[in-house]
Amino acid sequence: MKLEHFGYNDRIEKLRIQHNLEGFEIGRITSEHKERYDVKTEKGEFDAEITGNLRYTASTREDFPAVGDWVAISEYDDDKVLIHSILPRKTIIERQAVGKQGEKQIIAANIDFAFIVQAVDRDFNINRIERYLTICNTSNVKPIIILNKIDLIDDAELTNLMYKVQERIKQVPIIAISNESKKGIESVKDHMVKGKTYCLLGSSGVGKSSLLNNLSGKQPMKTNTISTSTNKGRHVTSHRELIVLENGGIVIDNPGLREVGIADSVEGLEKTFEEIVGLSKNCKFKDCTHTIEIDCAVVAAVESGEIDKSFYENYLKMNREKEHFESTVAEKRKKDKNFGKMVKRFKNLKDLNKY
Numbered sequence: 001m002k003l004e005h006f007g008y009n010d011r012i013e014k015l016r017i018q019h020n021l022e023g024f025e026i027g028r029i030t031s032e033h034k035e036r037y038d039v040k041t042e043k044g045e046f047d048a049e050i051t052g053n054l055r056y057t058a059s060t061r062e063d064f065p066a067v068g069d070w071v072a073i074s075e076y077d078d079d080k081v082l083i084h085s086i087l088p089r090k091t092i093i094e095r096q097a098v099g100k101q102g103e104k105q106i107i108a109a110n111i112d113f114a115f116i117v118q119a120v121d122r123d124f125n126i127n128r129i130e131r132y133l134t135i136c137n138t139s140n141v142k143p144i145i146i147l148n149k150i151d152l153i154d155d156a157e158l159t160n161l162m163y164k165v166q167e168r169i170k171q172v173p174i175i176a177i178s179n180e181s182k183k184g185i186e187s188v189k190d191h192m193v194k195g196k197t198y199c200l201l202g203s204s205g206v207g208k209s210s211l212l213n214n215l216s217g218k219q220p221m222k223t224n225t226i227s228t229s230t231n232k233g234r235h236v237t238s239h240r241e242l243i244v245l246e247n248g249g250i251v252i253d254n255p256g257l258r259e260v261g262i263a264d265s266v267e268g269l270e271k272t273f274e275e276i277v278g279l280s281k282n283c284k285f286k287d288c289t290h291t292i293e294i295d296c297a298v299v300a301a302v303e304s305g306e307i308d309k310s311f312y313e314n315y316l317k318m319n320r321e322k323e324h325f326e327s328t329v330a331e332k333r334k335k336d337k338n339f340g341k342m343v344k345r346f347k348n349l350k351d352l353n354k355y
């Protein structure tokens with residue numbers, strides 16, 4: 001299989017030349033297993049690990065490879081390779097790392113489109129869709145919303161749900177599908193372009209792996225049922241994996257995300273909630289928080305019904321998360337800076353004691 005089948009193009013080739021990587025083979029990360037990786041090249045698939053230098057120079061998690069990355073490699077065994085460098089990423093889909101304040105987790109790299117999958121039969125939640133949408137907008141990844149399991153509701157319920165989503169989320173394609181009856185699957189395929197990379201985003205149990213099976217016409221991904229005791233999906237996809245479909249589309253499946261924390265997502269929030277951002281220009285105060293200030297155009301729009309109250313409350317909640325993340329990052333930088341100064345002073349005193 002040629003590199004072009006995995007999305008290689010002229011832009012990546014130029015990056016390879018610009019970074020003096022002509023002496024290395026190029027491959028794409030297809031899966032990750034605790035700092036060990038699967039890399040696909042024109043020669044086949046290899047088990048890979050990063051070089052000591054790459055590990056030593058990494059300062060954050062973003063400096064390590066992620067699924068979807070293009071990497072420069074060299075062979076050191078029959079089926080093993082070393083990763084020497086990561087080519088600059090076109091896009092990165094990331095969220096706030098779970099349980100780690102002020103840190104990010106990369107979901108996937110070099111993504112063109114994201115399928116935001118939501119099941120209509122259980123905890124259907126437009127707020128959650130807006131969270132995924134904000135992550136996509138922050139990353140400059142084009143979102144496509146997929147409402148799955150429509151075989152479990154009637155046409156009137158589906159029409160109502162579609163209307164609610166379209167009222168709050170405008171100018172984003174919405175496709176209604178059933179993995180069981182296969183209804184809508186062809187519409188999803190019609191949105192796919194050869195050589196482009198798509199990422200599946202959604203909670204556990206919404207049908208991402210089943211969708212991938214239907215798109216591929218095979219059964220590459222394990223699927224499972226919804227737990228009858230919790231009404232929640234059982235985890236099946238345990239790691240991120242990149243798969244090339246017969247139609248030329250490239251899809252990255254992901255484990256279900258229970259938490260979708262917002263990081264430094266100023267541009268993403270502004271695009272997702274552009275109605276609120278537009279109205280905020282009419283507020284009396286430039287630093288209006290849109291909560292308690294007088295002559296707030298946003299609050300007035302909510303009270304008059306021009307802006308949906310849930311839409312407004314979701315904006316406030318995600319904006320608070322963004323501000324908390326930014327303040328945590330600033331605090332960490334301050335601590336690191338102070339620690340660096342302390343180390344420097346210690347070294348200076350140690351040098352003085354020599355004389």
